[in-house]
Amino acid sequence: TVAVTCRTAIAVAESRLTTPNALLRLKKLLKKQGWHGSAPFKLGSTLMTARQIDVSSQVNFTEFGGAWDALDDMYGALGTATLKVGxxxxxxxxxxxxTQQAQHYFRVEHLGFYIRDHYDFNGFQYLGTWTEDRVLTKAETVIAVTPQGNLIIRLKEGPFAAIANNHFRKYRDNTSNGGDFFIYSDVLWKKADPFIDLEIPI
Incomplete structure (x- = not known):
């Protein structure tokens, strides 16, 4: 289900909060925001949008969705997408x-999870098998490949066709409608309290 897919992706993204890549990214973001080794120093705000987090405090991500996932609302809208954590x-x-020496740590107060996806319609990407009224499920699409299944679905649903990126590009050229774009979801905020050691060698 959509809820299970989201919870799993969130758990994976949260588990990557202290990876070497996440630590390197965090230190770069802190320096970009003006941190020069002093403390205390704040980073981020729960008032930020997903686009703002993406620039100023996003530290890691995970990809979710696959060709064999159930054809639910999320897969239909996003296919394979990226969930990021700031x-x-x-x-x-x-x-x-x-050593008795002062060390720098980053105290995480909130985690912000959001989806960023890019629709560019370049190259070949299968967008589903469509009738005039709906998208066939993946099981129906497999059945439609066989001659018998093809006939059954045509009798039941009417004409259908496999749609890919090139069909959208032709539509765009013919109508001057549509384009490439990024989408950002709302932010799911979660309270947290882990410490990240900023002195760990990378």
Whole structure:
């Protein structure tokens, strides 16, 4: 289901919060925002939109959706998409118990999850098998490949066709409607309290 797909993607994205790539990205974002090793230093805000997070505090992502997923509302709209995670929090210092030297940490206060997808209609991408009224399910599409199945579905649904990116491009050329675009979802905010060690060598 859509809910299970989303929960799984969120769990995967959250698990990647402290990977080497996420740490490198976080340090670059902090420096870009003006951090020069001082503390405290705030990053991000829960008032930010997905587009703002994408630029200023997004630290990792996961991809979800696949060719064999159920043809639900999410797959129909997005196909394979990217779920990103951004952080809101603060840099602080803490004395290392062994070296007695101050170390920098980032205290995560909130995580922001959002979907970013890109519709460019370049190359070949299958967009589904369509009748005049609806998209066939994946099971129906498999059945339609056989001569018997093709006949059954035509008798039941009427004419149908496999639609791909090139069909949309032809439509766009003929009508001057449509184009390439990015979409951003709303942000799902989640309270969190992990510490990220900014001194770990990368």
């Amino acid at each position: 952080v809101v929090g603060e840099v602080f210092t803490k004395e290392h118990p062994i």
